[in-house]
Amino acid sequence: MGDQDGRSSTSASREGSSIVITLTDPGLLDCPICCAPLTIPVFQCDQNGHIACSLCCIKINNKCPFCSCPIGSNRCRAIEKVVESSSTPCRNIKYGQTCNIPVTYNKKNEHEKTCVCSPCSCPYLGCMFVSSAKELYQHFSNDHLYSARRILYDRYGGRAYFPIILKKSDSVLVLREMKSDTLFILHNRIEVLGNVVTVSCIQPSFMDYFNYRVYVANDDDKSVLNFQSVTKSTPSLQVDGPSPIWSGISD
Numbered sequence: 001m002g003d004q005d006g007r008s009s010t011s012a013s014r015e016g017s018s019i020v021i022t023l024t025d026p027g028l029l030d031c032p033i034c035c036a037p038l039t040i041p042v043f044q045c046d047q048n049g050h051i052a053c054s055l056c057c058i059k060i061n062n063k064c065p066f067c068s069c070p071i072g073s074n075r076c077r078a079i080e081k082v083v084e085s086s087s088t089p090c091r092n093i094k095y096g097q098t099c100n101i102p103v104t105y106n107k108k109n110e111h112e113k114t115c116v117c118s119p120c121s122c123p124y125l126g127c128m129f130v131s132s133a134k135e136l137y138q139h140f141s142n143d144h145l146y147s148a149r150r151i152l153y154d155r156y157g158g159r160a161y162f163p164i165i166l167k168k169s170d171s172v173l174v175l176r177e178m179k180s181d182t183l184f185i186l187h188n189r190i191e192v193l194g195n196v197v198t199v200s201c202i203q204p205s206f207m208d209y210f211n212y213r214v215y216v217a218n219d220d221d222k223s224v225l226n227f228q229s230v231t232k233s234t235p236s237l238q239v240d241g242p243s244p245i246w247s248g249i250s251d
């Protein structure tokens with residue numbers, strides 16, 4: 001990518017002891033063969049300085065694809081130092097204040113796959129708000145407070161039960177957990193034999209599950225089911241929850 005008149009350039013400014021450098025060509029720190037961010041060691045071909053990551057050197061049988069020179073024994077220390085000392089903001093910075101620690105360029109993808117600020121969608125019907133799970137909790141508390149049921153989660157399996165009355169046709173209920181600022185979704189789906197009730201947690205899908213226990217009773221209190229499961233983490237409402245609970249829920 002070049003600047004407005006088509007030339008490629010860099011700009012630099014000092015911030016404390018580090019120098020902030022802007023790369024106008026974002027591919028500069030990528031391996032020119034596999035196009036993934038360069039990992040150390042980086043090798044250069046014997047005569048012309050073409051570079052490749054170590055995995056690519058093996059794949060190309062140690063023969064430079066640009067000039068056919070041997071490649072794989074000479075390290076390119078200069079570019080290794082640039083890779084090591086580069087940092088880049090996480091792309092999720094816009095979704096949460098907490099992800100403000102820059103990551104090295106070659107760890108960027110790794111970090112973003114497990115970043116706690118990954119975007120989650122507001123479960124309120126028609127609302128387009130997208131943010132980190134923590135910001136989403138705040139948004140939900142501010143804008144849709146009365147559409148959620150408040151709960152307190154007891155991580156240690158205590159006796160904190162919260163009675164919830166569901167109609168057969170109620171398909172989704174948002175549960176607002178106030179100790180950990182977490183949103184849960186109670187799903188209720190009508191099936192042939194009864195209703196399927198599951199609980200999921202609105203957070204990035206790689207995040208830890210919560211244990212939960214559900215007691216289901218009919219109007220007459222006679223058909224009682226007791227079921228234990230774990231939440232599925234989902235960044236949006238569309239994903240189904242884990243193993244179902246069959247119950248007879250009143251009309």
Ligand SMILES: [Zn+2]
Binds near residue numbers: 032055
């Ligand atoms: Zn490569």
Ligand SMILES: [Zn+2]
Binds near residue numbers: 046049050064065069
């Ligand atoms: Zn070469």
Ligand SMILES: [Zn+2]
Binds near residue numbers: 090111
């Ligand atoms: Zn991040």
Ligand SMILES: [Zn+2]
Binds near residue numbers: 122123124129139
């Ligand atoms: Zn919303």
